[in-house]
Amino acid sequence: MIGRLNHVAIAVPDLAAAAALYRDTLGARVGAPRDEPDHGVTVIFIDLPNTRIELLAPLGKDSPIAGFLEKSPAGGIHHVCYEVEDILAARDRLKAAGARVLGSGEPKTGAHGKPVLFLHPKDFNGCLVELEQV
Ligand code: CO
Numbered sequence: 001m002i003g004r005l006n007h008v009a010i011a012v013p014d015l016a017a018a019a020a021l022y023r024d025t026l027g028a029r030v031g032a033p034r035d036e037p038d039h040g041v042t043v044i045f046i047d048l049p050n051t052r053i054e055l056l057a058p059l060g061k062d063s064p065i066a067g068f069l070e071k072s073p074a075g076g077i078h079h080v081c082y083e084v085e086d087i088l089a090a091r092d093r094l095k096a097a098g099a100r101v102l103g104s105g106e107p108k109t110g111a112h113g114k115p116v117l118f119l120h121p122k123d124f125n126g127c128l129v130e131l132e133q134v
Helices: 015-025 066-071 087-096
Strands: 005-011 034-036 041-047 052-058 076-084 115-119 129-133
Touching: 005 129, 015 041, 015 052, 076 087, 087 115, 087 129
Parallel strands: 005 052, 076 129
Antiparallel strands: 005 076, 034 041, 041 052, 115 129
């Protein structure tokens, strides 16, 4: 059911510093920062030949990644995003298998303008999983 790895998201305490690290030290193609108020984050995408890295920094007071950065002040891998062809069919199949879908259970528009859902990390070996319909 899941397809390609769309991106790996890394929560960072300092977005500009992380962007400079990837651009200058790792020599990657780093995009411009974009605020995603619906998700409480500012994101920067980094294009790699086979996938993307999503740098995430908190936006606003109730950012869902604030707690993550409190526990891991240096940052860390926050989620992985797998592509699916039909997000509602994927959701229904996962729910039927006992997996918990976060939030209302209805897809939100993600950073690429496509429908996304998040799955509870406790149901996926401690890893927060994002599904994106492509
Ligand atoms: Co993501």
